[in-house]
């Protein structure tokens with residue numbers, strides 16, 4: 699179970715008048731930009747939680763806080779009862795986090811990249827080989843396993859990055875826009891892969907802009923708007939918010955209502 703409560707994170711803004719100063723935003727106060735202001739949600743074992751929200755809402759920042767790549771200014775994150783802010787090593791060992799950048803080494807092949815990250819997690823050569831074979835099968839990566847990462851297409855790189863993220867069989871999986879750059883068939887493989895985590899009893903959180911992915915996979919949804927949780931609940935609860943039973947209408951209505 700992962701439980702997030704009252705999460706907040708601000709970034710220092712560049713000085714006003716400088717060329718990089720940002721346009722006025724309601725989250726901009728006293729030289730700080732409050733990217734995440736109050737985000738709360740939970741995801742139980744075997745549940746898939748979809749993180750939705752407009753561009754700039756604070757989804758990636760929230761996921762980076764969960765992975766402990768960033769430290770929050772307020773709030774708490776508990777994973778399987780462990781306070782992640784007090785024990786960030788637990789997060790590094792047991793969370794698989796796919797960020798926006800693939801983080802692959804261009805000179806290594808797809809397989810070498812995945813094996814490298816497995817070794818960093820202390821996996822034995824035999825276990826690693828078995829795990830890599832399994833992931834290559836699940837993600838259908840056999841054709842390019844021996845190709846250098848810098849010669850892979852965007853979609854191939856993304857699949858390789860996902861395999862690297864989960865090579866150590868994490869107890870919690872967090873994926874930031876995992877289907878970015880994938881064609882229809884590759885996206886389907888990935889969506890099936892995400893769905894398989896339900897049977898494993900692993901909580902999986904992913905951000906997306908694709909409502910059909912949410913419709914297909916999610917048990918629970920968290921909508922973030924202007925850095926705050928605008929909605930957290932089941933798919934059915936979200937659908938029926940506006941009374942139309944349509945996810946698209948419910949989402950648009952929620953964001954418009956928030957302003």
Ligand SMILES: Nc1ncnc2c1ncn2[C@@H]1O[C@H](COP(=O)(O)OP(=O)(O)OP(=O)(O)O)[C@@H](O)[C@H]1O
Nearest residue numbers: 709710731733751752753754755756757758759760
């Ligand atoms: N390091 C940073 N310094 C200053 N501002 C930041 C930083 N990181 C993010 N932000 C700002 O915080 C806000 C939230 O960004 P974030 O990347 O979390 O949004 P998002 O919901 O993931 O957006 P998208 O859907 O476009 O990926 C944005 O306005 C962004 O410019």
